Amino acid sequence: MEEAQRELLLRNRLRLVKELQVEPLWDLMLARELFTRDMIEDIQDGGLPVSQMTSGTLRHSPQSWADQTAGTRRDQARQLVTDLQTRGRCALPIFISCLEDTGQWALATLLRESNATQQLVPVDLKPIEIVKSREPTNTYGKLPKRPLAPGSHTSKKEDPGAAYLDPEQGAVGPTQTRSRNNTGMAGQVYPLNSDPCGYCLIINNVDFHPSSGLSVRTGSNIDCEKMQKRFQALHFAVEVEWNLSAKAMGAALHQLAERDHSALDCCVVIILSHGCQASHIQFPGAIYGTDGTSISVERIVNIFSGSRSPSLGGKPKLFFIQACGGGFVSWRDKKSGSWYIETLDRVLEEWAHNEDLLSILLMVSNAVSAKGTYKQIPGCFNFLRKRFFFKTK
Numbered sequence: 001m002e003e004a005q006r007e008l009l010l011r012n013r014l015r016l017v018k019e020l021q022v023e024p025l026w027d028l029m030l031a032r033e034l035f036t037r038d039m040i041e042d043i044q045d046g047g048l049p050v051s052q053m054t055s056g057t058l059r060h061s062p063q064s065w066a067d068q069t070a071g072t073r074r075d076q077a078r079q080l081v082t083d084l085q086t087r088g089r090c091a092l093p094i095f096i097s098c099l100e101d102t103g104q105w106a107l108a109t110l111l112r113e114s115n116a117t118q119q120l121v122p123v124d125l126k127p128i129e130i131v132k133s134r135e136p137t138n139t140y141g142k143l144p145k146r147p148l149a150p151g152s153h154t155s156k157k158e159d160p161g162a163a164y165l166d167p168e169q170g171a172v173g174p175t176q177t178r179s180r181n182n183t184g185m186a187g188q189v190y191p192l193n194s195d196p197c198g199y200c201l202i203i204n205n206v207d208f209h210p211s212s213g214l215s216v217r218t219g220s221n222i223d224c225e226k227m228q229k230r231f232q233a234l235h236f237a238v239e240v241e242w243n244l245s246a247k248a249m250g251a252a253l254h255q256l257a258e259r260d261h262s263a264l265d266c267c268v269v270i271i272l273s274h275g276c277q278a279s280h281i282q283f284p285g286a287i288y289g290t291d292g293t294s295i296s297v298e299r300i301v302n303i304f305s306g307s308r309s310p311s312l313g314g315k316p317k318l319f320f321i322q323a324c325g326g327g328f329v330s331w332r333d334k335k336s337g338s339w340y341i342e343t344l345d346r347v348l349e350e351w352a353h354n355e356d357l358l359s360i361l362l363m364v365s366n367a368v369s370a371k372g373t374y375k376q377i378p379g380c381f382n383f384l385r386k387r388f389f390f391k392t393k
Contacts (some may be wrong), residue, residue: 005092006085012110013081020077024102034087034094043079087181088309093298100299105246109293111280112286151342190316190384191265192235192391198266198315200236201256202227205273205290207243212292220272222337226345227270232354234269235391246289254304261311267304268318275323287323297321316388318357320344343367348390357388 011014026044029035035043084091092111098109141258204224210212224240232238241252253269261267271287278286278296286294297319306313322338347363 001087001091002089004375005089006258008092008111009081009085012208013078016081016107017074017077019104019107020073020080021102021104022073022076022080024099025080028098028101028135029095032094034091034098035083039083042075043083045079051341065325089183096296097299097302100250100296103247103327105293105295106248109246112296113276113294132291171227177333179344189387189389192389193265194265195239197235197265197391197393198237198261198268199256199259199269200238200268201232201252202238202270203241203244203249203252203272204240204242205244205271205288208274208288208290212288212290214292216270217274219337220322223341226337226341227272227320230345231268231270233392234348236266243290245291246287246293247291249287249289249295250299250303253300257304257309257312259310259311259317264315266316266318267312268320269300269304270320270322271300272322272338275321277327285321285323287321316384318388339368340364352390353392355389357384357390 022043026040030037032042033313042299058081096112099105099111111262124242126342144161202218204226206217208216228240242249244252249271256267256269274288276286276288276294276300278284278294283296283298283301287300288294301319302308304312304317322341343364347367348361351360
């Protein structure tokens with residue numbers, strides 16, 4: 001563990017010892033290899049000296065050896081914080097994920113946001129949403145109707161497979177078609193045979209509790225309506241949840257993951273909210289609930305893992321998140337919604353019938369990054385093993 005992370009644990013030691021509920025953590029920490037079984041048993045002893053422990057012979061009592069020798073909850077919490085400092089650099093993010101999985105949101109948020117602050121160059125980590133004004137509403141122009149011929153609008157030195165971008169129009173189209181009609185793609189495309197294709201959950205956080213210090217997300221309802229109509233047109237069963245706390249967001253996502261998806265081919269989650277930086281192993285960022293508490297993107301994605309949602313195993317799970325990453329700009333217009341969602345909606349309308357998801361996301365990134373004086377580039381990460389084409393007919 002890095003020195004800054006050790007200092008973070010020491011700085012919050014008193015609160016951790018006071019509030020940490022250790023009992024539900026044991027199995028998770030063992031399964032995630034944060035500690036070995038022997039280490040956990042030592043922590044359960046609570047650091048008691050040998051003189052305070054019973055001898056190796058178990059007393060005639062219904063209590064187990066562990067029950068007889070274990071320290072109090074506070075002793076165990078204190079020893080856990082101490083031993084955690086001896087683990088590797090990924091120990092703190094793993095511990096935070098264990099806190100989230102056991103519903104200890106306040107402690108998870110405290111450690112996650114403090115850790116993110118230490119890892120970054122000092123900046124204001126509160127969400128920054130700059131409202132666009134005095135700019136024509138129709139600045140995107142008309143998206144290309146069909147793929148351009150390979151090599152068109154490029155020189156010999158340019159990559160013929162790169163995306164074509166017209167900054168004046170803010171429109172994008174691929175220079176080489178990756179159509180679903182291409183031959184030789186059997187087995188390389190996720191099947192979408194069911195109708196509906198799957199569930200699409202939209203979480204739209206607009207109004208935040210005054211104590212959170214987070215502003216009203218005016219214009220987010222426009223984004224929500226666009227996504228609702230778009231994914232209904234793409235043959236998804238769309239459900240919308242409004243103004244959820246971090247705990248309620250977690251509950252709604254768990255409920256979705258635990259449904260039976262056996263007869264469905266896909267699952268989509270769309271979250272519209274404020275965001276912030278967060279420590280992570282794979283997936284960066286965190287999303288604020290209306291109470292000002294955040295839930296990490298990594299936690300959101302892991303809710304839908306194969307072990308927790310077996311009927312979604314091997315099926316594509318798509319996450320679209322409109323939120324600033326903490327100290328970064330996410331443009332949102334009061335009348336037309338966010339640049340990202342508006343562009344995503346337009347590109348899906350023009351290209352979903354022909355292009356795969358990754359090509360579509362590249363078009364969206366190029367179009368959004370070309371907009372305005374201050375630049376915004378949507379982030380994207382995926383673990384898709386095949387091409388994904390939306391169902392449009």
